[in-house]
Amino acid sequence: MWRKMIMREKVKLEKKLGEYLEDVWKCIRCGFCNSVCPTSTISRAFMASLTSRGRLILLQAYFSNILDKSLSDEKIQELMEYCFGCRRCMEVCPPGVRIPNLIWRVKQFNRERSYLRRTILIRYGSMLKLLSSVSSLSNLLLHSYIGKLLLEVVAEISRDVDFPTFYTSLEKWINKREKRQSHRGKLAYFIDVFTNYHEVDLGKKIVGLVENLGYVVVAPSQREAGTLLLEEGLIDEAYRIAKENTENLYSAIQDGARVLTSSPAA
Structure with a gap:
């Protein structure tokens, strides 16, 4: 019964991965990726499974049917979470x-089972x-015990x-x-989440x-960069946000502005 369930899961995941399934087998295990992966040194007791390779x-x-576990296994999910898409x-x-595109789709496959978490993350920008x-x-x-307990549940x-x-x-x-009047032109500021809501003083200094x-700064209608959604496997939602942001920034560019951002996620 357990093996049949895993086989059904594999068939579904293969469809979900699509062309990215080929990337699973392209890996030649050279370990070059480990040399640049930030999570390769995250554990004091080095574990090979924590690395990119x-x-x-x-x-x-x-x-290959060697690993007789579901991808919903808590330990496997934890290992996938160590990839945060730095590329x-x-x-x-x-x-x-x-690798990041592949891991995002594996996460997406797991996230489809958690409707409430998906709903909260999709509305992340609106909530902020x-x-x-x-x-x-x-x-x-958010700094109270009750608030933190509620978010955990x-x-x-x-x-x-x-x-x-x-x-x-x-x-x-x-x-x-x-x-203000400008003699050098207009800049459309894509702010992103942290500067927009948390490090506002930094944004004001910028x-x-x-x-x-000599520039004038405007803030076009915008949403978050969508990085969190990608990390959580919510790929379709992240693409929709990217499309909306691109359209809004393009309108500003047509109006004579150039794009300014202080967000590394952008």
Whole structure:
């Protein structure tokens, strides 16, 4: 019964991976990816399965019927979570294995079973905008024991997580300001989440700096970069957000602006 369930799971995952299934077998186990993977040194007691190559070998074992475990196994999910899509591995891989794209789809396969978590993460940007609009209440709730316990139960976010402080958004601050005259041109600021809601003072300093250089700064309608959604395997949702952001920024470019961002995720 257990083996039949795993076989059905494999068939579904093969369809989900599509062309990326070939990448599982492209891996020649050279280990070049490990030399640049940030998680290769994350454990004091080195474990090969925590590395970039280790995740590929695990998938090879899974599709070769050597690994008699479901991908929903807690330990396997944990190993996949160590990949956060930095793409360093793609720069050094001789056969060109698209490791992040592959891992995202494995995560996507697992996430489809957790509807509530998916719903919360898909609305992540909207939730941040709401929390920022009532920042004092949000900070009180997110730093309280009850608030952390509720998030752990509902969204599977550990109560040990320290949440950053919320402020009124930088986007709102920029759009409320009196428009300045520019002699060097206009910049459309793609802010992204952390600067927009948490490190607002940093964003204000960036705006002040480029204004002193003679530019005027505008903040087009925008959503988060979608990096978190990719890391969580919510690929379709991340692409929709990217399309929306691209269209809004393109409108600003057509209006004569150039794009400015301080987000490494962008």
